Every structure is written in structure tokens, then in C-alpha cells.
Amino acid sequence: MSILKTALKTIFQRSFKEPIKIIFWDGDSIQFNGEEPKYVVTFNKSISEELLSEDPTLALAEAYMDGDIDIQGDIKDLIISLYSTKDSFIKVKSGILAGLVSKRNNKKDSIENAQYHYDIGNDFYSLWLDESMMYSCAYFKSDEDNLKVAQENKIDYILKKLWIKPGQKLLDIGCGWGELIIKAAKSYGAKSYGITLSEEQYKTINKKIKKENLENQVFVKLMDYRDLKNETFDRVLSIGMLEHVGEGNLPDYFKKVYELLVDGGISLVHSITMPNDGANNIFLNKYIFPGGYVPGVKQIITEIAERGFNLLDVESLRRHYGKTLEMWYENFKSNLYTIRQTKDERFIRMWTLFLQGCAGSFYSGNIDLHQVLFSKGINDNIPWTREYIYN
Structure with a gap:
């Protein structure tokens, strides 16, 4: 047996407890952990021994993307x-x-990283996101909730947690396609502000604002949150944005939020988290989210405490993100014919690995999703119990 085949045998034997079969490029095969394999991994050609030794996850991911590996299961x-x-x-x-990976994303990096991912095209994202184009963890009140309902649930859940009142100023840092800031204005009477680094999102939000006749109540800017000056808000939030800040910039993020909030103001962070220390992912950093960093939940809590905020509430929505990703992938699969009109097979395999891999990562507990609520100074105006969030 060749050195490469021996290395692959060792890697797969150590990595799986469930039945798995490996078929090599020369027709040889090997099977572990039972007679009926749950997974069959077929190598259509050999892969780089050097990359396999440096980073087996990246080596195997790239081989799958290139069609050098097929997976049954x-x-x-x-x-x-x-x-x-x-x-x-x-x-x-x-x-x-x-x-x-750079530990600190400067402003130029941040723009390039955001546009790399979010400016792939609204036409692509609209094929598998729901109608609201919410590209973050949904909130399921029951197994029967579809994606649209669950994303609407999420927006209301966040706005209720923030205890937003008519006339208050709300800032959404990294506002996506603008669904939350529009909902906050229409249903809660807030004066809503959003900022984004994505030109595609910026154009879409402005169209929505005009369509809803909200030009005097909803405002969006194409800018880096660090450039926002001489303005304060009653509520500041970010949904799925903290992961793009970069490890070295976490203190700067919370410092900026402190600067932007009025005394007694409330902020919410909705972020993917690691259960212990923060981490990067080689596949995601190289192909999906350049400059990304998933903070440890303890890092977020520490930054909040050290900045002088008052911690109000912490909640895990790990299972909700697993279910969200499963629904995204089902939509993605059902639209493969359309996607193939503009994207090649490598792109499709890359996004398959991203969507299904992340779902598995959430369900396994490798990563989590936390909503963290905190205030600048004491805020005794919020209700005594969490019941207000559910009513």
C-alpha cells in the first residue's frame, strides 16, 4: 500500500466510529466499523500528500470541491x-x-471581505433564502414553522428583547438586506438606521425604503461602523456581523458600541460562537468568509464586562441555526438547475459543503449561536421577567 493510501487509511480509521467505506483511485477499497457502510468516500484520483499532512480538512474539502472525491451519505x-x-x-x-488569516481586519480588508461574500449577487441568494432575504439564524417556535415564519419570529424576538419603543433611535450594524430596520420602523415606531459594506445590500435596502414610503423613518449608509461619529442611539444591535470583525478588533467593536449608545441604552449581539476559545476555520476563511473569526462566548462576555456594560441576558439558539441551515440547503438543492446556469460545479460543491457542513457543526455542538443582551449603565425600565419577550 502506498504512503498516501496508508495515511488516508489511518486518518479515516481514527476519525469515524460509524461504518464507512473508502474506495481508492486504483479500485482498492477498505471498510471500517461494520459491514453496511453509512458513508462511502470514493477517491476519483489521488490527492496532495503535502497538503494532507499540513491540513487534512482543507485537503479533503478541496478534493471534494474539485470532484476528486465523491461522498455517498x-x-x-x-x-x-x-x-x-x-x-x-x-x-x-x-x-x-x-x-x-489576519487577526485585525482594517477598513479596506473589511470592505473587500464583505463584498467577496455578500456581493455574489442578490439573484443567487434569493434562490435559497426566504422572501425577506434574512441571512442569519432563524427562530423556530415549533417544528411546523417554515423558513419565512421563523425569520419573522427572529426579527420580532430581537426587537422585543431590545424593548424598543416608538420614536427611539435604533442602529443595526451590518444590516443585511434591511428587513429588521424596516420592521422596527413599521411595527414598533422606531427611527431606524442601518449600515452595510455591501453595495448589493445597500441598493436593495434603498429600493425597499422607497417602496414602503419610509424615507423619513429608515436610513441606510454604505460605510464601516468604525467611521460613524457624533451620533448616539437608544438601541444598537448586530446580527451575524461580529464574526466578521476579526479577533483583534473585538475590543474595538464593543468600545464603539459603548460610544454609540446613550446612557441606559440597550444593545444586542447575535453571533455564532465557540463553546470555549474563539477560532478560525480554514475552509471558511479561504473560500466563504475571508477574515472571519468565530469568538468564544466567554470572549464576548468578558468584553462586555470589561467595557463597563451591564449584562442582561444570554441565550443559546444552536439548534435553531442547525435547522435554518438545513432549510437553506433544501432550497439550494431544489434550485440547482437555475444555479447551474451561472455557477460551475466547483462553486456548487463548495456551497454544498458550506451549508451542510455548518449544519453538522451546529448540531454536533462544535459551534453555537448566542444572543447576548446588555446595557450601557443601569436600565430599570425593562420588565421584571422575560415574559415580555414572549407576549
């Missing part, structure tokens, strides 16, 4: 299985990640 479940095994290759620290 549910990729989401495969990822769950990998994270459940102590010696899995997916837990090996990347040997090349440090050279790929």
Missing part, C-alpha cells in the same frame, strides 16, 4: 460523526491557517 451527518470522534482529523489544528 448525508454530509451533515458525516460532519456530526467527525466532531463526535476524539481523534478526528477535523479537530487537527491547521498548519497553514496562520498565514491565511
